[in-house]
Amino acid sequence: MRPLKKKFFNLELRLSNVESLLYDAYYQYLDEIKLLKKQIKEISVYDINKNTPVDAVKAYLEAELRGDWQKAYRLLNVPPEVSYADFKRALDNARLINYKIGSFEIKDARMAFVKVSDTHRFKSGHTVTFENRYWRVVKVNGVWKVDWLAAQ
Incomplete structure (x- = not known):
């Protein structure tokens, strides 16, 4: 394999790995993100005077x-x-x-x-x-x- 072609192949492989990691991280934290949004809404029910x-x-x-x-x-x-x-x-x-x-x-x-x-x-x-x-x-x-x- 020529050196330039090998560099492109390695870059494509690294990019694919990074994309895979980002995809996994997104779905790994998606439930946590949804839970945090729900908790923010629940906390938001009350104002500083504890009124809804x-x-x-x-x-x-x-x-x-x-x-x-x-x-x-x-x-x-x-x-x-x-x-x-x-x-x-x-x-x-x-x-x-x-x-x-x-x-x-x-x-x-x-x-x-x-x-x-x-x-x-x-x-x-x-x-x-x-x-x-x-x-x-x-x-x-x-x-x-x-x-x-x-x-x-």
């Missing part, structure tokens, strides 16, 4: 049910351009009269979705019930908050 996304939604809905608009506003992840007055004005047309919270799903360490059914009575007197909408809940500075326009 469900706790955040419940606290918000309870504040809205009682008409405690300041607390409701604090429990929302409100964009900087939305003032407290804007927030209160947005809720002025309807009042929450009851709600039911269902399951939740953690998407990642900073986002979850909570299933909510809620009924509102409008100033006109009619009521509307929204069934099983998923509300987006986000972690802001380590605290779960209902995202602005969460059910949109």
Whole structure:
């Protein structure tokens, strides 16, 4: 075998061995990677106050049910351009009269979705019930908050 051909053969053999090692390592650690991702999701359920996304939604809905608009506003992840007055004005047309919270799903360490059914009575007197909408809940500075326009 000529020297150049032998070098190519050795390089191809080494490359094949490296590819095989990488392939083996990937599959060897794949289960561990999946387990770590699952553990991160489980740990992510709680915020720095030991609350879950469900706790955040419940606290918000309870504040809205009682008409405690300041607390409701604090429990929302409100964009900087939305003032407290804007927030209160947005809720002025309807009042929450009851709600039911269902399951939740953690998407990642900073986002979850909570299933909510809620009924509102409008100033006109009619009521509307929204069934099983998923509300987006986000972690802001380590605290779960209902995202602005969460059910949109």
